[in-house]
Amino acid sequence: MIQQIAEIIKKGRTFLVTSHMRLDGDAVGSELALYEALRGLGKEVVVYNQDRTPQMYSFLPDAGIIVNRLGPLDGFDAVFVLDCSEIERAGEEASRIAGIRQIVNIDHHISNDHYGNLTLTDPEASSTGEMIFRLVEGMGLEITKDMAVNLYTAILTDTGAFRYSNTGPKTFAVAGRLLEKGADPAWIAQMVYETFPAVKIRLLSRALSTLEFDWQGRIAAVTVSKKMLDEAGAQWEHTEGFVEFPRSIEGVQVAAFFSEIGEGFYKVSLRSKGRFNIEQVAGKFGGGGHINAAACRMQGDFDTVKRKLFDAIKNGGR
Amino acid sequence: MIQQIAEIIKKGRTFLVTSHMRLDGDAVGSELALYEALRGLGKEVVVYNQDRTPQMYSFLPDAGIIVNRLGPLDGFDAVFVLDCSEIERAGEEASRIAGIRQIVNIDHHISNDHYGNLTLTDPEASSTGEMIFRLVEGMGLEITKDMAVNLYTAILTDTGAFRYSNTGPKTFAVAGRLLEKGADPAWIAQMVYETFPAVKIRLLSRALSTLEFDWQGRIAAVTVSKKMLDEAGAQWEHTEGFVEFPRSIEGVQVAAFFSEIGEGFYKVSLRSKGRFNIEQVAGKFGGGGHINAAACRMQGDFDTVKRKLFDAIKNGGR
Numbered sequence: 001m002i003q004q005i006a007e008i009i010k011k012g013r014t015f016l017v018t019s020h021m022r023l024d025g026d027a028v029g030s031e032l033a034l035y036e037a038l039r040g041l042g043k044e045v046v047v048y049n050q051d052r053t054p055q056m057y058s059f060l061p062d063a064g065i066i067v068n069r070l071g072p073l074d075g076f077d078a079v080f081v082l083d084c085s086e087i088e089r090a091g092e093e094a095s096r097i098a099g100i101r102q103i104v105n106i107d108h109h110i111s112n113d114h115y116g117n118l119t120l121t122d123p124e125a126s127s128t129g130e131m132i133f134r135l136v137e138g139m140g141l142e143i144t145k146d147m148a149v150n151l152y153t154a155i156l157t158d159t160g161a162f163r164y165s166n167t168g169p170k171t172f173a174v175a176g177r178l179l180e181k182g183a184d185p186a187w188i189a190q191m192v193y194e195t196f197p198a199v200k201i202r203l204l205s206r207a208l209s210t211l212e213f214d215w216q217g218r219i220a221a222v223t224v225s226k227k228m229l230d231e232a233g234a235q236w237e238h239t240e241g242f243v244e245f246p247r248s249i250e251g252v253q254v255a256a257f258f259s260e261i262g263e264g265f266y267k268v269s270l271r272s273k274g275r276f277n278i279e280q281v282a283g284k285f286g287g288g289g290h291i292n293a294a295a296c297r298m299q300g301d302f303d304t305v306k307r308k309l310f311d312a313i314k315n316g317g318r
Numbered sequence: 319m320i321q322q323i324a325e326i327i328k329k330g331r332t333f334l335v336t337s338h339m340r341l342d343g344d345a346v347g348s349e350l351a352l353y354e355a356l357r358g359l360g361k362e363v364v365v366y367n368q369d370r371t372p373q374m375y376s377f378l379p380d381a382g383i384i385v386n387r388l389g390p391l392d393g394f395d396a397v398f399v400l401d402c403s404e405i406e407r408a409g410e411e412a413s414r415i416a417g418i419r420q421i422v423n424i425d426h427h428i429s430n431d432h433y434g435n436l437t438l439t440d441p442e443a444s445s446t447g448e449m450i451f452r453l454v455e456g457m458g459l460e461i462t463k464d465m466a467v468n469l470y471t472a473i474l475t476d477t478g479a480f481r482y483s484n485t486g487p488k489t490f491a492v493a494g495r496l497l498e499k500g501a502d503p504a505w506i507a508q509m510v511y512e513t514f515p516a517v518k519i520r521l522l523s524r525a526l527s528t529l530e531f532d533w534q535g536r537i538a539a540v541t542v543s544k545k546m547l548d549e550a551g552a553q554w555e556h557t558e559g560f561v562e563f564p565r566s567i568e569g570v571q572v573a574a575f576f577s578e579i580g581e582g583f584y585k586v587s588l589r590s591k592g593r594f595n596i597e598q599v600a601g602k603f604g605g606g607g608h609i610n611a612a613a614c615r616m617q618g619d620f621d622t623v624k625r626k627l628f629d630a631i632k633n634g635g636r
Contacts (some may be wrong), residue, residue, distance in 0.1 A: 135542075162493075163477050165509035169494040175480075176490030185485035186610070190591055193481070195568040198529070204563075205526030211519055220516070245522075250513040 001120050008102055008118065009139070012077030013045040016070075018097060018192070019082045020089040021050050025157025025192065028057045028066070030082045030106075030128040033150040035062060037136045040144070046076075050091030059191040060153060061146035070096070078102035083114065083128040085109040086101045098227030112142055126171040129154025133174050135217060152183035157192060190242040203232040207242050220246035221256040221306070226263075247271045254313050258306075266298045266305055281312050319438050320456040326420055326436065328459070330360040330395030334388075336415060338401045338407040339368050340559075343475025343510065346375045346384070348400045348424075350444040351468040355378060355454045358462070364394075368409030372555040378471060379464035379507040388414070396420035399434065400560040401446040403427040424449055429606040430599070444482075444489040447472025451492050463500030470501035472499055475510060478562070482610050483592075521546065525560050532628045538564035539574040539624070544581075554579070565589045572596060572631050576623075584616045584623055599630050 006295045009015075017034055019027035031047050037046045047066045057063060070093050073079075079100040081087055084107060088094045097103075103116035108131055109121035125131045129151045136143060143151075155175055162175075179185060203224065210223045224239055232238075236259060243257035253276050258267040268285075272278035272292050279294045285308075287296025298305045327333075335352055337345035349365050357417045363419045375381060387409050397418040399405055402425060406412045415421075421434035426449055428441035443449045447469045454461060461469075473493055477485045480493075497503060521542065528541045542557050550556075557577060565573035571594050575587040586603075590596035590610050597612040603626075605614025616623045 161481065162503055163479065163506040163511070165502075167497075167503040169497045172490040172494030172497065176487040176494065179485075179487040179490065183487040184483075185480060187592065189481035194566040196566045198531070198535075200569050201526055201529055201563055204524050205500060205529070208519055208523035209518070210528070211523070213516070245519055248512040248514050249516050249519060260586070309505070 002135055002291055004118055005104055005120065005135065006139045008078050008104065009038065009041065009043070010211045012043065012102070014077045014212045016073070016079040016097070016100065017045060017047045017082065018079060018090050018093075019049055020084045021049055021091040023054060023057070024043065024051055025057060026127045026129050026154040027083045028053055028060060029154030029157075030062065030132045031148040031153075032060055032062050033132050033147040033154070034082065035065065035081055035128070036140055036144060036147045036150070037132075037139075038065060040141060045069075048093070052095065056192060057153070061149050073097070073100055076100050078104055080104045080106060082106050082132070083108070085111045086113050088195070089276050100262070122172075123169075126166045126168065127155050127158035129158065130171060130174050133178070135141065143178070148178040148181035148183040149188060152178040152185065153188055153192065156185075156188060161189065161193070185284075197238065199232050199234040203228065203234040203238055204242060204245075206232060206273070208245060208302070211246065215254075217249075217251045218253040219256065219313055220249050220252045220254075220311055221258065222246050223258040223260065223302075225260040243269045243271050247273070254281075256309065256313075257315040258302075260302075264300055264302075266302070268296050268298055270294045270296070277316075278313075281309075281316050284312050284316065285309070319436065320453055322436055323422055323453065324436065324457045325355065326396050326422065327361070329360065330361065330420070331541070333364070333417065334391070334392050334394045334397040335363060335400065336363045336397060336408050336411075337367055338402045339409040339429070340376070340554075341369055341372060341464050342401075343375060343590065344382065344445045344447050344472040345401045346371055347468040347470075347472030348450045348473070349384070350378055350380045351447065351450050351454065351465040352398055352474070353383065353562075354462060354465050354468070355457075355459055357452075358459065364388075366411070368411065369475055372558065373515070374510060374513065374555070374558070375471070379467050384405075391418055394418050396422055398422045399426060400424050400450070403424070403429045404431050405433045407520060424453070427606065427608065429601075442486070442488075444484040444486065445473050445476035447476065448489060451496070461496070461499045466499035466501040466609040467506065470496040470503065471506055471510060474503075474506060478505070478611075479511070482608075484610075485609060503565055515554040515556065517550050521550040521552040521556050522560060524550060524562075525557070529564060532624075533572075533632055535569045536571040537574065537628055537631055538567050538570045538572075539576065540564050541576040541578070541620075543578040561587045561589050565591070572599075574627060574631075576620075578620075579615075582618055584620070586614050586616055586627060588612045588614070595634075596631075598634050599627070602630050602634065603627070 017031050105116035105119040108125040112121045152305040206228045208225045217254050247255035255271045259267040270278045277291050279289050282294035282296040335349050423434035423437040426443040430439045524546045525540050525542050562574035573589045577585040586594045595609045599605045600612035600614040603614035
């Protein structure tokens with residue numbers, strides 16, 4: 001397959017590279033590394049995403065070349081669709097992109113539906129970044145330092161900093177090679193994970209002071225009220241990741257994070273461990289998500305909201 | 319050097335293995351992996367530490383064999399002192415341990431003072447665990463699954479989950495080998511980072527409320543007093559990792575975590591980003607560590623202690 005992709009690259013002159021909506025580190029890092037490889041071969045390359053690059057990935061080499069608008073597509077010899085299990089995940093331009101004469105589908109999701117003329121999928125790969133590394137190496141190209149930074153970031157973020165179960169011996173083998181090629185793991189981790197605004201830490205301190213338990217310690221919850229937010233001078237985006245703190249507690253099976261988004265209106269982020277299906281609980285209140293991560297909105301007096309939610313957790317989820 | 323160590327192991331029958339006070343994952347993981355290697359050779363082995371094993375490391379294979387009391391030492395053919403830059407770091411039994419006929423000093427700290435009859439130091443190694451891996455392999459022994467779990471935990475914790483600058487290509491090479499030998503990275507990360515006692519989260523909330531800055535935001539510090547500890551019903555081991563919170567703030571170059579271990583006595587954990595050499599700062603107060611992670615003890619009125627430390631940071635480190 002790599003040889004067929006190499007052939008398309010060799011024959012073509014102008015390429016489009018794209019990925020999914022709601023960009024993550026694997027999407028952006030993979031795109032930019034492939035961009036650099038193609039540019040190194042003297043090709044013309046456009047990297048398009050529907051959504052803007054999240055601020056936390058703006059440090060990535062060449063991040064500035066990504067565009068969020070597409071002109072006419074008939075000049076492109078091929079499009080590389082990265083990290084998308086279905087081409088529709090590319091967003092509002094998906095149907096136009098699907099009209100490009102050659103579609104190369106490169107993805108590590110097990111759910112990939114094999115769209116496109118050429119499909120390179122590997123559900124064993126930690127990330128699409130890991131696959132791009134093998135593609136670039138397999139084509140006999142040099143991994144530059146910029147590619148190494150982009151691909152290391154892709155792998156780092158898609159493995160939750162090597163903490164998710166998709167981390168394997170091959171992941172570390174590739175990560176080690178990327179370090180040899182010049183990626184600085186401490187600097188990249190710093191850029192991705194360690195640039196919190198101080199208000200976030202202050203708000204976290206307040207939020208954790210609300211920690212409470214139910215169901216003999218199997219449910220843990222923390223709350224941020226509008227008042228706490230205002231007093232800390234923070235925004236709702238600063239609460240991202242707060243639900244991980246009650247989740248990290250020994251014996252906790254379900255963690256809840258309540259955001260008081262209005263008087264008597266609550267957004268509830270839910271996390272569960274192991275086989276506890278938290279999506280079913282969120283579903284009872286009109287929400288949704290996955291087995292271990294879901295969310296819903298609830299309304300009413302806070303004590304009543306909590307009691308309803310905790311009762312639903314105790315009665316459901318399995 | 320590995321051959322000389324192998325010779326000592328071959329000739330001896332009874333060994334002591336020890337490490338430093340205030341145990342961390344590298345100390346415990348390295349000790350237990352070496353214990354397993356020696357036991358595999360049919361040796362008698364005692365693993366002694368002055369301090370009890372922190373709860374978060376009780377999941378480590380064979381953690382239950384560690385003792386905190388030492389009987390007479392004349393029966394030991396050799397002692398392995400792991401991860402200690404000076405033998406005094408072994409604690410109150412250090413002088414008795416120093417009397418054992420063969421002292422093998424295995425450590426990755428650059429400040430190691432080369433005590434002992436045989437010294438194996440490698441400041442390039444991410445951790446003592448990485449060195450024990452090479453020692454065990456270098457002796458031609460099989461890395462068992464238990465050793466892999468212990469050594470992976472040592473490396474994971476001493477690199478801050480592969481986020482510190484001591485993470486290099488060799489670190490990933492060893493980590494990958496340990497996964498091949500049966501270490502489960504997601505399970506280990508969960509055991510180390512996601513099974514906190516509730517008191518830890520309560521104490522964290524209190525600790526973060528003390529967040530303060532100096533040097534136009536380049537220094538951030540948090541403090542836990544004895545009173546806060548008592549009120550939360552917590553132990554000092556529950557403060558492990560707290561220094562990462564001030565470190566994670568945007569613009570912070572140096573993070574300090576003060577533990578008030580006695581009236582007017584402070585243990586200071588220090589972390590820096592990039593090339594800021596925090597070990598030099600700790601060294602000024604009789605402490606030590608690595609370029610990005612160090613510690614020292616200070617004494618006096620708290621405001622004076624802070625001023626002295628912050629002045630040293632502003633004047634040094636590069």
